[in-house]
Amino acid sequence: MKTLLTAAAVFLSATIATSASAQNVGIATSNPGSLFHNIGTAVANAANEAGLNTTIQPATSPNQFIPFVDQGGIDFGVANLQEVNYAITGEEWWGGRTNPNLRVVAHLMPLVEAIFVRADGDIQKVSDLKGQPMTDGYTAQNTILPQLAAFYATAGMTRDDVEKVSVASVVAGADAFMAGDTVGFIFAHGAGKVREADAAVGGLRALGVEDDSEAALAAAREHWPTAFFTTLPAGAMPGVLEDTVYIAFPQVVFTHANAPEDVVYAMTKAMYENAQVMSDTFPPFRAFKPENMKGDPGVAEFHPGALRFFEETGLN
Numbered sequence: 001m002k003t004l005l006t007a008a009a010v011f012l013s014a015t016i017a018t019s020a021s022a023q024n025v026g027i028a029t030s031n032p033g034s035l036f037h038n039i040g041t042a043v044a045n046a047a048n049e050a051g052l053n054t055t056i057q058p059a060t061s062p063n064q065f066i067p068f069v070d071q072g073g074i075d076f077g078v079a080n081l082q083e084v085n086y087a088i089t090g091e092e093w094w095g096g097r098t099n100p101n102l103r104v105v106a107h108l109m110p111l112v113e114a115i116f117v118r119a120d121g122d123i124q125k126v127s128d129l130k131g132q133p134m135t136d137g138y139t140a141q142n143t144i145l146p147q148l149a150a151f152y153a154t155a156g157m158t159r160d161d162v163e164k165v166s167v168a169s170v171v172a173g174a175d176a177f178m179a180g181d182t183v184g185f186i187f188a189h190g191a192g193k194v195r196e197a198d199a200a201v202g203g204l205r206a207l208g209v210e211d212d213s214e215a216a217l218a219a220a221r222e223h224w225p226t227a228f229f230t231t232l233p234a235g236a237m238p239g240v241l242e243d244t245v246y247i248a249f250p251q252v253v254f255t256h257a258n259a260p261e262d263v264v265y266a267m268t269k270a271m272y273e274n275a276q277v278m279s280d281t282f283p284p285f286r287a288f289k290p291e292n293m294k295g296d297p298g299v300a301e302f303h304p305g306a307l308r309f310f311e312e313t314g315l316n
Contacts, residue, residue: 027047028059029059030060043253046275078251079254082226103303105254105268105306106293106294107250107251107295112188112246113151135176137166189236229245268310
């Protein structure tokens with residue numbers, strides 16, 4: 001946790017100027033190439049279209065930037081709902097350190113995840129990874145290990161069933177795969193890094209869940225409680241070679257309790273009214289449904305600025 005707080009201090013000094021006024025707002029994202037960097041860029045473009053002077057501020061992962069948002073060092077962040085919930089309660093890798101000021105602004109489209117392997121290799125399903133070198137560790141991105149464990153659980157496996165190759169983040173994991181150090185890596189569909197890996201190795205296979213039964217979903221949720229199963233049709237994304245069932249979970253834009261209500265209202269309105277701008281920036285936003293922005297926030301609360309917009313728009 002000391003390392004986390006040290007990284008937080010560095011990031012805060014780099015971003016506090018961005019959030020110094022209501023006219024200039026910042027959105028914290030993960031590193032370039034990651035899904036949340038792409039998402040944050042799209043949200044910033046929508047906000048700029050609506051007149052907010054918005055910039056993105058990349059960090060390694062939400063582990064690092066969530067505390068800044070909680071402390072008011074930057075106005076907004078993008079992450080998945082489960083890690084926001086854990087950050088609020090202090091559970092799991094937060095080691096009891098709570099972030100009670102976090103507030104949800106809106107649900108986005110679900111994050112859909114896969115384990116990617118070479119299309120021309122022998123690995124056809126998750127259980128084929130047994131005994132093989134696979135990315136693990138994720139020392140700067142604690143959220144990934146339980147997601148990886150959830151995937152393995154659908155095949156009756158644990159992380160101990162593979163040869164673990166430690167990496168810092170999903171971006172580093174994709175790099176390790178392209179370097180030939182592992183047979184696969186976990187990443188979200190739609191991210192730029194996946195397309196890079198697809199081109200680098202001459203084609204990917206995106207492994208889905210081994211078993212899509214209710215029992216398998218329950219096993220996955222033991223590791224990632226907000227998980228659900230969804231199907232992508234063949235060709236929908238790089239590596240989706242046939243209709244395949246994947247693990248998905250909600251992702252959100254979030255802020256802090258002291259963020260100005262008018263700014264949060266304007267951000268919420270900008271996303272609602274500029275869905276086309278976001279999908280033009282990042283095509284997976286085509287799955288974004290403005291009418292679903294007020295989804296279940298879990299243990300979190302919505303910011304009053306977002307609630308004001310939802311009430312005016314009639315979103316329940």
